[in-house]
Amino acid sequence: MRPGKMIKEVLRSIIKKPATNLYPAEELAMPHNFRGKLIFHPEKCVGCKLCMKDCPTGAITINKVGEKQFQAVIDLGKCIYCAQCVDSCLKKALETTKNVELAQLDANKLKVTFSGESKTGIENKTP
Amino acid sequence: MHKPEPDKFKIPVGPQHPALKEPEGFSVALKGEKIMGLEIRLGYNHRGIEKACEERTYIQDLYLIERVCGICSHSHSTCFVQAVEEIAAVEVPKRALYIRTLIGELERVHSHLLWLGVAGHEIGFDTLLMYAWRDREIVMDLLALITGNRVNYGMNTIGGVRRDISKEQAEEVLKGINILEERTKYYIEIATQETTIIKRLSGVGIISHEDALKLDAVGPTARASGVNRDVRYNDPYAAYGEITFNVITDTHNDVYGRTLVRVKELMESYQIIRQCLKKIPDGPILTKVPRKIPIGEATSRYEAPRGEDVHYVKSNGSEKPERVKIRAPTLANIQAVKHMLKDRFLADMPIVIAAIDPCFSCTDRSVSLENPGDRNKEIMTWHALRTYSIEWYKKQGIDFTELNNNLKNKLERR
Numbered sequence: 205m206r207p208g209k210m211i212k213e214v215l216r217s218i219i220k221k222p223a224t225n226l227y228p229a230e231e232l233a234m235p236h237n238f239r240g241k242l243i244f245h246p247e248k249c250v251g252c253k254l255c256m257k258d259c260p261t262g263a264i265t266i267n268k269v270g271e272k273q274f275q276a277v278i279d280l281g282k283c284i285y286c287a288q289c290v291d292s293c294l295k296k297a298l299e300t301t302k303n304v305e306l307a308q309l310d311a312n313k314l315k316v317t318f319s320g321e322s323k324t325g326i327e328n329k330t331p
Numbered sequence: 332m333h334k335p336e337p338d339k340f341k342i343p344v345g346p347q348h349p350a351l352k353e354p355e356g357f358s359v360a361l362k363g364e365k366i367m368g369l370e371i372r373l374g375y376n377h378r379g380i381e382k383a384c385e386e387r388t389y390i391q392d393l394y395l396i397e398r399v400c401g402i403c404s405h406s407h408s409t410c411f412v413q414a415v416e417e418i419a420a421v422e423v424p425k426r427a428l429y430i431r432t433l434i435g436e437l438e439r440v441h442s443h444l445l446w447l448g449v450a451g452h453e454i455g456f457d458t459l460l461m462y463a464w465r466d467r468e469i470v471m472d473l474l475a476l477i478t479g480n481r482v483n484y485g486m487n488t489i490g491g492v493r494r495d496i497s498k499e500q501a502e503e504v505l506k507g508i509n510i511l512e513e514r515t516k517y518y519i520e521i522a523t524q525e526t527t528i529i530k531r532l533s534g535v536g537i538i539s540h541e542d543a544l545k546l547d548a549v550g551p552t553a554r555a556s557g558v559n560r561d562v563r564y565n566d567p568y569a570a571y572g573e574i575t576f577n578v579i580t581d582t583h584n585d586v587y588g589r590t591l592v593r594v595k596e597l598m599e600s601y602q603i604i605r606q607c608l609k610k611i612p613d614g615p616i617l618t619k620v621p622r623k624i625p626i627g628e629a630t631s632r633y634e635a636p637r638g639e640d641v642h643y644v645k646s647n648g649s650e651k652p653e654r655v656k657i658r659a660p661t662l663a664n665i666q667a668v669k670h671m672l673k674d675r676f677l678a679d680m681p682i683v684i685a686a687i688d689p690c691f692s693c694t695d696r697s698v699s700l701e702n703p704g705d706r707n708k709e710i711m712t713w714h715a716l717r718t719y720s721i722e723w724y725k726k727q728g729i730d731f732t733e734l735n736n737n738l739k740n741k742l743e744r745r
């Protein structure tokens with residue numbers, strides 16, 4: 205290999221845009237159908253528990269917390285993000301998001317509880 | 332146990348080593364550099380998937396079956412749902428069948444490109460690895476675009492597919508396929524004209540037509556020995572009955588033939604994908620199937636990238652199957668490896684094993700050379716074995732350094 209060739213490559217690399225993404229500064233665009241973290245809409249849930257029945261890993265649990273009020277507990281460590289529960293739910297009470305940043309140092313934090321009272325489907329920060 | 336012969340080296344390859352991802356055991360009997368015999372032991376990676384399937388419902392099984400293999404996940408899940416659908420006598424909508432075919436072919440493209448890279452790496456042609464894997468990203472992105480994820484697509488469900496494909500997605504797929512077709516033409520050019528590759532791969536890992544039939548080799552391994560067998564053609568499933576394509580065969584009988592079969596199959600896959608997108612009918616993508624599957628049994632066959640995949644399902648009228656049996660293509664091909672390596676050199680081992688595209692080809696592996704006579708031991712990693720193989724062939728005059736540099740320069744000029 206001639207040394208001249210190398211110099212050209214080096215110079216080009218100086219001005220070239222990096223091949224890698226600037227994660228986490230730049231957010232990665234997830235594909236349209238991406239199956240990420242689940243969210244739960246308690247106002248839609250009727251407590252049929254079909255989602256629990258079809259979940260291949262047993263990651264989702266629906267608990268009755270009051271009259272026509274249901275709370276969902278999802279173990280993100282067990283969930284394989286197949287979205288079968290979303291397909292199984294006839295009331296569209298479950299939804300996938302594009303959220304992939306789910307790593308936790310504390311395994312207990314992987315268990316998220318969606319409160320039965322919330323009208324927005326926001327998870328309870330303090331379970 | 333038979334008595335060790337003092338002039339023979341026995342080399343155990345695997346099964347357990349911290350660097351091994353998939354435990355497989357090979358025991359190679361060597362005389363000098365020549366392989367006198369090879370023993371293969373499977374079963375170290377037994378995960379009990381078949382039994383686990385019996386304890387879960389059909390819907391839960393879908394996701395378990397998909398994880399039999401990370402590369403041919405769609406192959407396994409399609410094979411399984413086909414068997415269940417046959418027992419339940421469901422008519423799957425046409426559109427769903429076309430989508431299954433489309434994903435199946437995209438999966439074949441990504442698997443064959445992956446193989447091309449691995450094969451290049453094993454013979455010391457690393458530029459090919461870089462090229463092939465860069466191009467593979469295009470098809471991985473297409474798979475993510477349609478299914479949502481790069482691996483474990485989760486497309487199949489009993490009675491159809493879970494996601495539809497839009498016009499825009501179809502256009503994106505066509506665009507990607509056009510680029511890949513150009514690239515594949517280039518690989519065919521390299522494979523058929525580059526003397527270094529031809530020399531390195533010709534005559535390595537020979538298995539005759541008769542032996543391939545006798546040992547029941549499947550997929551590209553069999554087709555490279557002139558066995559005209561392809562489930563897509565012989566027993567069409569999904570939408571293959573309405574699509575025209577050629578079954579690629581070759582009569583080289585060696586690793587070179589297997590390379591040609593795979594790169595030419597890529598070209599066929601592009602044609603199949605184009606036809607799928609053109610002929611895909613409008614309509615529903617899913618037929619509702621009751622949770623309880625009636626009593627019955629069925630066997631289903633599927634042409635996975637590595638060869639014929641067979642699933643057997645027996646139902647007892649409940650929501651859970653009574654028995655599920657999976658025969659993956661690598662199991663059918665592994666006996667042929669024994670034959671291919673007989674009387675060949677140790678240096679051929681990496682590429683011959685890699686050439687059947689086994690599910691453990693990309694792993695790092697430990698080899699310990701042992702002389703049973705004097706208990707001298709020499710430990711060799713898969714990496715060292717590969718380096719040894721490349722150096723050995725350099726001595727025979729087959730060297731990829733120049734080719735690697737030439738291609739690199741070509742890339743720089745662009």
Ligand code: SF4
Pocket residue numbers: 248249250251252253254255256266274292293294295296297298
């Ligand atoms: S989330 Fe849906 S499937 Fe699950 S219990 Fe509620 S309504 Fe039923």
Ligand code: SF4
Pocket residue numbers: 242258259260261262263264278282283284285286287288289290
């Ligand atoms: S996405 Fe799949 S694994 Fe996760 S809770 Fe839903 S059904 Fe269970």
